[in-house]
Amino acid sequence: MISFDEAVMLVADAASPVGREQVPLAAAHGRVLAEAVRARVDAPPGDVSAMDGYAVRDGDLAALPARLRLIGESLAGRGFGHPVGAGECVRIFTGAPVPAGADRIVIQEVVTRQGETACFTETPGVARHIRGRGSDFAVGDILLEPGRLLDARALVAAAGADLDQLEVFRRPRVAILATGDELVPPGTAAGQAEALPESVSFGIAALTADWGGAVALRRRLRDDLEDMRKAAAEALASADLVVVTGGASVGERDFAKAMFEKLDLVFAKVAIKPGKPVWLGRAAGRLVMGLPGNPTSAMVTARVLLAPLLARMTGRNPAEALRWRSMPLAGQLGPCGGRETFVRAASDRDLAQPLSNQDSSAQKTLAHADLLLRRPAGAPAAVAGEIVEALDF
Template sequence: MISFDEAVATVREAATSLGAERVPLREAHRRVLADAVVARVSAPPADVSAMDGYAVRDADLQSLPARLPIAGESFAGQGFKGQLPPAQCVRIFTGAAVPAGADRVVVQEVVRREGDEAIFSEMPGAGRHIRRAGSDFRRGETLLDVGVLLRPGALVTAAGADVAELTVWRRPRVAILGTGDELVEPGTACEREGCIPESVSFGVAALAAEVGAEVVETLRLPDDLSRMRSAAARSLDGADVVVVTGGASVGERDFAKTMWDALGLELLFSKVAIKPGKPVWLGRVNDKLVIGLPGNPTSALVTSRLLMVPLLHGLAGRSPSDALVWKRLPLAAPLGPTGSRETFSRAFVEAGKVRLFDHQDSSSQKVLAAATLLVRRPPGEEPVPAGALLEVLDF
């Protein structure tokens, strides 16, 4: 049995990116760049107006009021042709190209129009209301570096650079195999004596999707070693990571590891000294990874958050460390001592302080709906008073 930090180090070493691929911009959300984005255009491509108003020369406003004929109009995408004639102005709209020769845009609110003439009665302020060509970025400039997670703002930047496709790290493909004779599809347990709804896979799949993985299969398996071995072999064909839930203890029907024996499972670790979740394990079959989670819902979701999520981060081209950003918050009420294992308790924030749920059983499900934090405490820690700062992780 290894420590939590040792398990994280093993995950970090195993979590190497899966290779790059080109995808359309519209399919790149939450992907990670494998190649930098370089601008193919400048933005703006020309001097453009920042306001609706009139493009003028400063020299034509030296004597006020000034009455200037309107030489034409400039719209975004359809600018005024030619140079601004002397002693005239051009009606211009936001985003439109500023005519050559114009020094500024006077906002329409301070201009009076009479027919084909514009009357300027007051001296414009210091603002010229012109966005200069390339003031945002220039053609050939690197706008997004390798490793950037493509969130909505980054997608706007990439599109503005006139890029239609992006080179990104491939998304990890995840198969989830839930084991246990007692598990049935939610909605049917009330009709079958001795059965319970299979709930763990829904949380595990959601966590995987949140970090950009693609869940390619979710399968419930009875505690039948022959069927489990067949399912294990098939799952490797389409997945980079196989998540096995349940069957990780030492009972007569706990086959979570045994089902992989014929496929050459190499265990990277088999137990971790944490509470809840001690039976969690990680292994490798050729170039595929297999992570085993406890069957109890809280244990499964906690170990998914602590170990599966960093693993998927690394496979998707992100740093596994980005998944484990700890912060320190004050404790709302005193806590008793911890036992022999590092403890991760479910908690929430109340009035800026951390409050643990009274119910911390590894099989609980109701608490999971309200828990927003995991509180980390070392093994053998003495009682902690209210107000003490504790390490917490978003959950």
């Protein structure tokens, strides 16, 4: 049995991006860049006004008050097109090209109009209110590095660079196999003695999508080794990663590993609570991760081990999935046992409130947990106000 930190390192070493593809800019949200975004244009493409006002020659304001003849206007996308001479000015709007000869924008609030004459009475300040050509970025500048998640802000930059196609990492295809004789489809368990609604695969599918994967297959399997082997073969043929839930103990009908022929294990158990039976291996050139069958155990281990695995497969740094931060406790915690423990908690303003039911099968509590608190093995009891490591759950 290995430590959690060792498991995280092995996950990062085992996984790699699964390929690249070109996608239209409009379809790139949530994808991960495989190639740097370089600007094809200068931004702005020329000197432009940063304010609504008047474009003037600085020398014409040396003596105040000054009266300048208004010779035209400059609009965004439709500049004035002629130079500004001595004693002249141009009405200008934000984003509009600055006419040749002008070297300052005077904001409209301090200018008085008298027909075709503009009157200036106040001394200009230091700000010239001109955005110089290429002051944001120039042709060839790198705006986004490979590995960047394409969120809303990144898409603005990519579009501003004048790109309509982006090179991104392919989404890993994930097959999810939920095992257990006791599991039945949600909506059918009522009235069936000993039947449980199969819930974990829905959570794993959602987490897979959250971390950039695409669910290629999701199956519920009874504990029949022959049928499970057929399902495993189908999953390996259709996916880059197979996730198995349940069947990870040592019972006679726990076939989560036996269903894969020639399974090479990367690790078999991790010294964490909940989720000790989590495992990672390779079969037929594909990665296979086994998660516990209990809902909370499965979702905790998925968050701390499957999420960084998916991050790596999508081209991101796995560390992005494990951004721990320090938070003060809102309540007390008991001493930690012999395994590193992830305590389910709820955020309460800037505090972490441990939840009362920490059972590995608790689903109601799971729904209210938005934090995991990391507790080292053997940690003593903690009281309200103490600082703990927290991860968004």
